[in-house]
Amino acid sequence: MLPPQGEAKSNWETCGLLARALGVAEAHYAKSERELIGEFLAGGDATVRGITYERLERDGWARIDLPRPYLPFAHGAPTPSGKVEFYSERLAGQGLPALPTWTPLREGPDTPDFLARYPLQCIVPPNRFCLNSSFSQSELLRSRQGPPAVLLAPADAAQRRIADGDAVSVESPRGAARFTARVTDATRPGVAVIEGLWWHRFHPGGRNVNTLTDDRVTDMGGGPAFHSNLVEVVRAAG
Incomplete structure (x- = not known):
């Protein structure tokens, strides 16, 4: 080490x-x-x-001592009841749904006021060259990934007169950031995919995808809500 x-x-x-x-x-x-x-x-x-x-x-390493065969729940699950729980008293006590339940997104198809202005659901998966924002300081890895891009379905790009390789501005209720458009059949219509994550200092215009996402936390677990964001994509001026 x-x-x-x-x-x-x-x-x-x-x-x-x-x-x-x-x-x-x-x-x-x-x-x-x-x-x-x-x-x-x-x-x-x-x-x-x-x-x-x-x-x-x-x-520098050690093999942990796991039994063979490895049966992690042979003596019960790590829950209050010791069972796999389809109904969770613990979640109910926190005011959360005790059963698996669909909860509408704070920004999504069920929020028409947002959707009228920002019609694309933005998701932010990691790219395969970095670990989220870790290692984005590497010029070699950034060059392998290519410039920060937003992936659009052909129909969504055509509707906005955006061609593959165009400079675009991605806008949300929180701000805007510049990207290169990549038009691909791999992206579903109605979705904008931005593979993260370049640091602000390396990003065109000095603002990365974090400018677009909300800083609220999820109701279950208190994690970030990276994928619950509506955006619009327009051709960049100049």
């Missing part, structure tokens, strides 16, 4: 510095990576029996 180069920091250290600067969750980040790993290895989990921090430092 190489020591950190220059001012490089691990994700854990970076989050800890942010937490201390904001005065939140400081106790959670008080321990070092080594302390956390050591506690986990010494915590009695059977899958890491015999694995020590020193061994990991020496060998």
Whole structure:
């Protein structure tokens, strides 16, 4: 394992510095990576029996001790009832649907006011050259991916008089960013696909796809709502 180069920091250290600067969750980040790993290895989990921090430092890897055959739910599921739950009392207690239920998108086909102005559903999957925004600083990987693009179905592109390779502006209720249009049969009509994620500093115009997405969190899990965004795509001026 190489020591950190220059001012490089691990994700854990970076989050800890942010937490201390904001005065939140400081106790959670008080321990070092080594302390956390050591506690986990010494915590009695059977899958890491015999694995020590020193061994990991020496060998760089270790095979966890899983039984054969591996039956993770042979003695019950990790739920309050110990069963696979089709009805979740825990979710009901949080005011969420206790059964699998379709919930309309905050921005989608069921929001006509948004849809009239922004008729394309925007999704933001990762591209295959980077790990979300990680490694986007690599000029080699950016050159392999090509310029930041929005993928459109042929019918949607034709309706907007957009040709493959055109410079376009993608607009949402939150802002606009520039992309290159890629017209492809692989994209469903009514959808705009933007494979992320270039950093602002490398993006044409200095604004990337995060300009378009909402910063709200999901009702279940508190995760980001990257794929629940409506946009419009127009040919870029100039």
